[in-house]
Amino acid sequence: MSFILLFLLACSLLASARATCNVCNTVNNLTCYSLTQTQACDASNLPTGSPFSCPTGYVCVSGANGVICVPEASAESSQADCQDCNKCDTSNTFACTGTSSFALCLGTDTVQDSVGTCADGYVCNINDTQICGLPTNGIMPTCSYAEDATSSSSSSGTTTTTTASPPSTSSPDAYCAAVQSEGRFAVGNDAYTTCRQYILCTLVSGSWQGQTYTCPGSLYFNSTSSQCVVAMPSTCSTSVSSTTSTTAAPTPSNPDAYCAAMKSEGYYPVGTDPSTTCQQYVYCFLLNSVWQGQMYTCPGSLYYNSASRICASALPATCSATVASLTLNGVALE
Template structure:
């Protein structure tokens, strides 16, 4: 009998560890994060997972612990993989939970796209139900980015300070290092701000990368190869700042996405859920055209068709969704 209870206790311990495992959280030991059960990501200068994920060797899984984020053998019972249900596209290939309240769009693929969504306060992401976000009192989150999975509110994130004033930017960030100015290929993607703490005061200075190099925010320095997130808008932006592309400007939206195809506009069932944008290239320039589904049909980002059933992405339970940095309406 004691052996039975011992096995039961071990099972419950592993179960709790699995449900409380972290995902997309940078480990301070080696500046890495588990992206999925078998993948890792490098953390950038802002201590955020960035870039393409790296696969663990066959038979290994990602574990975040006191030794850092490591790929460890699946066999030992003491190893419990992180990200048990993180970054997995649901059965309809609509979304994947990336955190307790966060998710990414899959756009009809098995891979989460460059997207970020958040459930409204009091809701958590669960990929086993039709809705993306469900009441925290009704279901458990499919993926947790904190040790306490009962947490239902995300930490408050201060607004990103403007890069126009380097000193003010550094005073707001309160971190030493090099930080990206923007993402326009010919201007801001070649610039960076260096922040330092001098005599208790935050000091900042803006620099331009030498020659034809670009600033890579992942490694925090100028590089010869253009980072994937740098893009060329359809009109030449000023050298300081330009209004962020929005879904109300299809050409700028598509220039930011740098991808051809059909994409959603927003989450409002009465308005933007009926709309979509077609992105395409013509003579080297990114162009976009907005469309509205006929009648009472909705745009489904997974099937890329107009449908009669309300898609999971159209809900007041969703606080926000962005696609490659463009906020959907």
């Protein structure tokens, strides 16, 4: 009996010593930033600075010996942290990509080119039926990444970076490589076009990647709150350009433009509103080398399920008040 108790105690200590992504281990003051990356912690026991990659074929493990990189083929690798980051849930509906962000899987086991954000205060959990949950209710983030503060470069003293010319936003990848910080960044100050756009920068396997998104409807991107808002930010100007594009904006309300952005034949969701767009879907197809789309509405009180790709009675997880925004291939769902 005493042996069993000791075994259980040892297991519990191991479990408590292990950490999830972005939780500092006090043994060596490090944390696992991703499945294959580590990150240093500051004096306040908070992750800081740029992540470091483990050697090829190694994974990050946080345990009683601190945060270390172990061979992927070793027995210790089963204790690796961040294993569920960018991993589709059992229904192949979504995958958590950050503390409060997720991506659609569209019925596959592969993360699609999409970005979803949880409502304020909510975190993404791969086992949550509504994708995002409240930490106060015991829901912890499945994939918590450290977010570099945009002001960190100026906190270490006087620098000249604040007066340098801003990097071009024409190439999202190049822009993010220049910014060297994860987050959302405003594209421009044209009230008719660029004020509605933002670039999402992420660090993937040590490489900076960027994607340009457009706020839904008539919303503007606010660089202070990093959200799409109704009120036009003071940085936007209506006199920047007197012309507007004649090309139809790629929105679900315009199926042809939507499918031109998808560039793939199939069925796609329209939005996240349970009373309207959650019941709709768009079928994209290529006709005479031109992408075309047709919008359909599920019959009766059925909803379109992006994972099963059928109309179903259950409200999809993407149609929850816990979801703040959702884009697919750069197109904001309504």
